[in-house]
Amino acid sequence: MKIKLKYLITTAAFIGIALLILLAKAISNSDLISSDSFRILLGLNIFFICSLIGLIGVQIFQLLQSVKKEITGSRLTLRLVLSFALMGIVPVLIVYLVSVNFLTKSIESWFDVKVESALEGGLTLGQKTIDILMSDIELKGKSIAYSIGNAEVDQRNNILTDLRAKFGIQDAVIFDQDSLIIEVSSERNNLIPPIPNIEDLERGSRDFFGKIEETNGEQIFLKAFIPIISKNVMSKKLILQLTQPIPPSIANLALSVESVYDEYQQLTYSRNSLKIIYILTLTLVLLLALLSSVAASFVISRKFSSPLAMLADATREISKGNYKKIISEQGKDELGILIKSFNSMTSQLEQATKNSEKDRERLELARTFLETILAHLTTGVIVIDEKKIIRLNNVSASKMLQNKESKMNNKLMSAVISDNKGFEPLYEFISTYIVDNKENKKEVSQEFKLYKDNRERTIMLQITPLNDKKNKTYVLVIDDISEVTEAQRHSAWGEIARRLAHEIKNPLTPIQLSAERIQHKFGNKLNKEDAIILERSTNTIVNQVNSLKIMVNEFAEYARPPKIQKDQIRIDNLIDEVIELYEIDKIIDVKKDKNIPIIYADQNKIRQVIINLIENSKDALKDSKKPKIRIFIKKKVNEVELILEDNGIGISDEIIGRIFEPYVTSKKTGTGLGLAIVHKIIEEHNGDIKIERIRNSGTRVIIKLKSGRR
Amino acid sequence: MLFFKKISVIIITIFVALLIIDRFYQSEVNEILIKDVVINAKENIRYLNFKQEINIDSPIRKAINNGIPLVFKVILKIVKINDILPNKTVSKEIRYYQIEYKALRKVYKIKDINGKKYEYKHIDEAIKKISTVEDFEFSIIDNHINHELWLNVSLERKKLPKPLQVNYFDRTWYMNSNKSIHKL
Numbered sequence: 001m002k003i004k005l006k007y008l009i010t011t012a013a014f015i016g017i018a019l020l021i022l023l024a025k026a027i028s029n030s031d032l033i034s035s036d037s038f039r040i041l042l043g044l045n046i047f048f049i050c051s052l053i054g055l056i057g058v059q060i061f062q063l064l065q066s067v068k069k070e071i072t073g074s075r076l077t078l079r080l081v082l083s084f085a086l087m088g089i090v091p092v093l094i095v096y097l098v099s100v101n102f103l104t105k106s107i108e109s110w111f112d113v114k115v116e117s118a119l120e121g122g123l124t125l126g127q128k129t130i131d132i133l134m135s136d137i138e139l140k141g142k143s144i145a146y147s148i149g150n151a152e153v154d155q156r157n158n159i160l161t162d163l164r165a166k167f168g169i170q171d172a173v174i175f176d177q178d179s180l181i182i183e184v185s186s187e188r189n190n191l192i193p194p195i196p197n198i199e200d201l202e203r204g205s206r207d208f209f210g211k212i213e214e215t216n217g218e219q220i221f222l223k224a225f226i227p228i229i230s231k232n233v234m235s236k237k238l239i240l241q242l243t244q245p246i247p248p249s250i251a252n253l254a255l256s257v258e259s260v261y262d263e264y265q266q267l268t269y270s271r272n273s274l275k276i277i278y279i280l281t282l283t284l285v286l287l288l289a290l291l292s293s294v295a296a297s298f299v300i301s302r303k304f305s306s307p308l309a310m311l312a313d314a315t316r317e318i319s320k321g322n323y324k325k326i327i328s329e330q331g332k333d334e335l336g337i338l339i340k341s342f343n344s345m346t347s348q349l350e351q352a353t354k355n356s357e358k359d360r361e362r363l364e365l366a367r368t369f370l371e372t373i374l375a376h377l378t379t380g381v382i383v384i385d386e387k388k389i390i391r392l393n394n395v396s397a398s399k400m401l402q403n404k405e406s407k408m409n410n411k412l413m414s415a416v417i418s419d420n421k422g423f424e425p426l427y428e429f430i431s432t433y434i435v436d437n438k439e440n441k442k443e444v445s446q447e448f449k450l451y452k453d454n455r456e457r458t459i460m461l462q463i464t465p466l467n468d469k470k471n472k473t474y475v476l477v478i479d480d481i482s483e484v485t486e487a488q489r490h491s492a493w494g495e496i497a498r499r500l501a502h503e504i505k506n507p508l509t510p511i512q513l514s515a516e517r518i519q520h521k522f523g524n525k526l527n528k529e530d531a532i533i534l535e536r537s538t539n540t541i542v543n544q545v546n547s548l549k550i551m552v553n554e555f556a557e558y559a560r561p562p563k564i565q566k567d568q569i570r571i572d573n574l575i576d577e578v579i580e581l582y583e584i585d586k587i588i589d590v591k592k593d594k595n596i597p598i599i600y601a602d603q604n605k606i607r608q609v610i611i612n613l614i615e616n617s618k619d620a621l622k623d624s625k626k627p628k629i630r631i632f633i634k635k636k637v638n639e640v641e642l643i644l645e646d647n648g649i650g651i652s653d654e655i656i657g658r659i660f661e662p663y664v665t666s667k668k669t670g671t672g673l674g675l676a677i678v679h680k681i682i683e684e685h686n687g688d689i690k691i692e693r694i695r696n697s698g699t700r701v702i703i704k705l706k707s708g709r710r
Numbered sequence: 711m712l713f714f715k716k717i718s719v720i721i722i723t724i725f726v727a728l729l730i731i732d733r734f735y736q737s738e739v740n741e742i743l744i745k746d747v748v749i750n751a752k753e754n755i756r757y758l759n760f761k762q763e764i765n766i767d768s769p770i771r772k773a774i775n776n777g778i779p780l781v782f783k784v785i786l787k788i789v790k791i792n793d794i795l796p797n798k799t800v801s802k803e804i805r806y807y808q809i810e811y812k813a814l815r816k817v818y819k820i821k822d823i824n825g826k827k828y829e830y831k832h833i834d835e836a837i838k839k840i841s842t843v844e845d846f847e848f849s850i851i852d853n854h855i856n857h858e859l860w861l862n863v864s865l866e867r868k869k870l871p872k873p874l875q876v877n878y879f880d881r882t883w884y885m886n887s888n889k890s891i892h893k894l
Contacts, residue, residue: 038876047728054723126814197828211829212815258814262777265813266871269776273877 015048017288045284052291059298072316073309077301084297089290096286103278111268119261126254130246133222134210137244140167141226142208145240148174148183149228161185164242170221171243174228175201176236196241200225204239212246220251307335311342323350380478385471386434388413400478422450426461430476433463447481456657457482486661493662493676497559505552508545515541554673558662564602564684571640571705572596572633574603578610579631587621588614592633597707599640605681606705612674613644613701619667620648620699639704647698651691659691741765742782742863742887749859749892758786758846762863762887766837769882773874774818774833779810781869782840782885784823786848787860788894800857803848806866809840850894861890 063081066074144163151159156174164172164185173193174183179201184193196204203209204225213221221243228238246254267274310327317325323346327339371394374381380397384390390408398408401416401423408416417427425448433444445462462477519538523531572592579588614629621627624647632643651659651666658664660679665672675691682689687705694700743763750757764782766774774780786803805823812819812829818836820828823846830836850857865885867875874883 039878042876042878043728047725050728123813127816130814199828211817254814258812261813265776266778267873269773269778270871270873270877273873273880276879277873277876 042280042284045288049284049287049291052288052295056291056294056298059295063298071309072312073305076305076308077298080301080304081294081297084300085294088293088297092286092290092293096282099282100279103282104275107271107275107278111271116264116268119257119264122257123261126250126257129250130212130222130254133244133246133250134224137169137222137224137242138208138210138226140169141224141240141242143167144169144172144242145226145228148238148240149230157183157185169242169244171241173241173243175239175241177201177205177239182238193241193243196223196225201239204241205237219245219248220255221245304335307339311339314342314346318346318349321353323347323353378480380476380480382408382413382476382478383466383473384413384430384476385473388431388434390416391473397476397478400480422457423459425450426459426478429461430463430474434474437465451657458485489661490676490680494559497555497662497673501552501556501559504548505556508548508552512542512545515545554677558673558677558680564605564681566600566602566685568598569601569603569606570596571599571601571606571642574607575610575631575633575642578607578614581611582614582618587618587627588629588631590631590633593635596633596635596640599705599707601685601705602681605684609678609681609703610644612678616667616674617644617646617648617699620646620650622648624648636704636707638707640707642703642705644701644703645694645698647694650693650697650699653693656691656693660689742865742885744861744863744887744890747861747890747892749894754849754851756848756850757844758848758859758861759842759844760861760890762841762843764837764841764885767882771833773882774809774811777811777813778871778874779808779869781806781808781866783864783866784843784846785860785862785864786846788848788850789858789860791856791858800851801848803846805846807840807843808869809836857894859892859894861887861892863887 063074063078067078140163144160144167147159147163148156160172160174160183163169171186171188171193172184173181173186175196176182179195179198181193186193200209200211200223205227208224208226210222210224213223215221222245224240224242224244226240226242228240230238245251307327307330314325314327325346326343329339329343330336374394374396377394378396380400381392381394382390382397382401383392390411390413393408401408401420413430414427417423429446429448437444443462443464445460448459448461450457450459458481460479460481462479464475464477466473466475515538519535523534526534575590575592579590582588617629618627621629626647628647630643630645632641632645634641634643649666655664655666660675662676663672665675679689682703682705685705687703689704690702692700692702742765745761745763747758747760750759766780770780784805784807786805788800788802790798790800792798807823808821810819810821811817811833815829817829817831818833820830820836820839822828822840823843828836828839830839864887865883867883870883874880
């Protein structure tokens, strides 16, 4: 498009120049080109000017549209076009105005007063000469006419010939009123005179009438018509015609003066037209030059601005991150060097960005990897700075400190801890460590026994200072090892229970049998008093052995290896079945959701759990005035929730955290293994058991068991 | 391609505008009125005589007095009129007559269509003379039914001095008669 415009303007300029040369030639040499050719040339020039105006109009419209659309480089192009156009218009206009003034004055100077006076003088001189010659021929003619008028008819020819010869007249012819030749006398032999105009004869019949005639443009003659007044009144009216050539020297001079005078007069008359044509030609030259320069200014401006626009576009693309934008190299000038440098810079930037992107991806991958690891860690990880502001933490840390997965970033450690009672010792330790170990970069770890949600938790804290030059940061690794320690304790208790059961159970039966045998053998042989003592003692032994057996059985139950026989059971039916045993007490109230799902569990074990819990509640309700046990069976998503509440004396804060451990009990009697066994059974079913105090009085046990057929 | 389409539209518009301007200028001419047309017959030869009203105003008189010759062109056409097909020009005759001032002799020289020369001392006499065209001789064929004589008189601008010829802005020199049509 731009190339086409360039060629179009160049072609237009060449054609315009050619036309202008022809136009100038046409004006300078009028014979060279006809008025029609001049008209065509003029029309073509105007046509080209109009075409250029149209072309420029289109260009201006397109440029303004580009400016309106804020296309890169359009404003610069507009500014350059205006500058170039102004640079062209001002000098050309000045030259034009000076030229017009000069031209007008030059044309006016052609018509000098002196030249005109000289020409008029020359013409007048010629006229006077001819007038003198005419007066001379008039005198001679009148004399001849008088002589012939007074002569007899037969003497006319002689008199005419004599007088013509005497006066040196070339031809003398007598006509009558009907243009008939009466007499002829001539220097030339055998002259057949041409018949004059009737009008000339008529005028000559009235009075003297002279005129000048040209023959073939070479020679001029004086022709005089004189009326012949005859003495015979009755005779026809005759007219004498005299023809006398003007001497060639005079005639040529007179004719040449007349010719020049005519030309001068024509030129004088045409000077306004001349001015108009010259000014028109000059105006066309001006317009062609101006419009060509304006049209060219578009091409040049675009040539200048297009690399800059491309650079601006490319810069914008690069700022958006597109480094693929390569500008085609243009020329070897400064702009070309700039584009070359820009392309080089772009490729370097692209390479650097690619490298940076790769590094970033690697970092991102490592960070994601680290975050994934941290997220899946059950151990809480927190990074804090010197001001104890949390910079980083994983999900486990949030759960541990806030009981939820909300973000802790940029929060003060103290604010997070304050929301979570029980963790104050942890915070105090951290604060002390940071104050005490500002310079010392020693790694420390500490175990804490904390109470959270009425349960004792064992927390392991490890603090590692990071070697960051700018900011001192610390990595806190918080590990809740409660379950591990609990499992360890359960394991230890299991071992104890197993050994106890094994070591104690074996001698019990011989002891019981021995006591019964003693009673049986010696009861009848002793006196009554001794017999009573014996009986009481052996009964005590047997009772205590039975008690020991129960205890040993419970230990054995607690220590037994996990062996459960799961089956599909309906827990609501199982509870109904169990509470029938306690129906007489009428203290148990059961509420259950509809369509309680089947669970896959060991029916006997679950029954034992329910019985143990009901028994515990009953023990807790011994002193209660309005004893009440409430059982809720709730249908949850993929599980069944069993809640057992009583309004008994409840469990004290001291033991509630360890209530599932053996020998931890608030009861005066009992082995303290009931809840431990319950806990063990629920764990064996992959369930969850929680025990909590009810605000005023009483205890609530919540058991969650997975629903489903397997 | 689109660019050339746009350009061609502009060029055509300009061309049409120029044509309209040209027509407008052509319409502003000094009219010559042809009247009293008489055709005399002598065997197959016809002699055309007519008079004209030529508006020779002050600038033209001034031009004549400045030695500028005025040459008028008379075009005579014998046209066969055809109802369906285009009319056919059977014959065409062009004659000139002129008026010119001779400064040396201070006379207005007239040369009529037949080449006869007349001289007048006064311009009005000369103008009167050129207003009458006499004995324009032309021949016709025997069977001249449906034939017409078309007559047109105009000032021959090509015979004017070049500066006046090319001064298209001066409408003084555009003198033309309407087409005068006569049945033969």
